[in-house]
Amino acid sequence: MRRVLVVAAGVAVVVVALGAAHSIRSEASGSGTASPTASAQRVATIGDSIMAGYGLDSExxxxxxxxxxxxxxxLTNVACSGAGFINDGDACNTHYDGLVSQAVAAKPTLVIVQSSDNDMGENAADIQRATSETIExxxxxxxxxxxxxLxxxxxxxxSIPDEVSVSSxxxxxxxxxxxxxxxxxGQPIAGGHGLLQSDSEHPTVAGQRVLAAAIGKDLRKAGVEL
Known part of the structure; x- marks a missing residue:
């Protein structure tokens, strides 16, 4: 999502992989890795500031x-605030395609990619081309x-701008x-009380929990095994 004056903005791609314990790579710092278990899936996520936990105490x-x-x-989370398929992120100084190598290094078996609104204002054909190149x-x-x-x-x-559906x-x-x-x-946290920070854009801790529950439910419904 786009940041307000203090920082910058983001559309999200999530790469999820199957594997072991909970390993998270910060958008700005290094990665933390917990001891994996044989039955756990490896998940890598690529996305924007919402996925990066912008405005919260911790990713x-x-x-x-x-x-x-x-x-x-x-989990290996390579989300970067401000990034999109075209737009470069604030901390990572690259778009989604530039984050792919970090996700690939985690050797994920499930990749979840979420589009973001950070590319709003870009030509629709350019968004389509950049999105296709990244996924390929x-x-x-x-x-x-x-x-x-996603x-x-x-x-x-x-109202939701038409450009949102272009990226999706x-x-x-x-x-x-x-x-x-x-x-x-859909839009699981839009209009929900206490689910957005003061910028009316980035989720609070409660909003992130609602997103986790909604996305987990939708993935299971689609037959995606976590």
Whole structure:
């Protein structure tokens, strides 16, 4: 999501992989790894500031980590605030495709990619091309990994801009082209009391928990095993 004046903005891609315990790579610092268990899945996530837990005390409070703790999979979170398929992130100074190598290094077997609103204002054809290239790069590097796309979140007050569906549609087409799955998660926290920070855009701790529960439910409904 886009940051307010103090920082910058973000659309999200999530790469989830199967494997062991809970390992999280911060968008700005290094990675922390817990001792894995043989039965746990390895999960890598690529996304924007919502996935990175912008405005919270720790990335451990963001929905990927909350879901990983509940489902007991190993997580490598390479989300970067401000990043999109085209737009460069604030801390990482790159777009999603530049984060793929970090996700691939975790050797994930399930990849969840979420589109973001950080590319709003870009040409639709450019968004489609950049999205397709990123997903193809993930698929080429991880040919046996399952790839799942999640629709764009829009938490701000008012009607949802048409550009939000442009980014979601681009991801759906790209994921389908590599025989992955696309999951429309709707807007689980839009309008919810106490679920957004004062910027009316980024989730609170409670909002991240609602996202984790909603996304986990939608993934299971789609047959995605966590």
């Amino acid at each position: 451990d409070l963001a929905w990927p980590a909350v879901l990983a703790a509940k489902e007991h999979f190993a 790069d993930i698929h080429s590097a991880l040919p046996h990994a399952e790839i799942v796309g 629709s764009t979140l829009w938490d701000q007050p008012g 549609d681009a991801l759906e087409a790209a994921v389908t082209a590599v025989h992955g799955q696309y999951v429309d998660i």
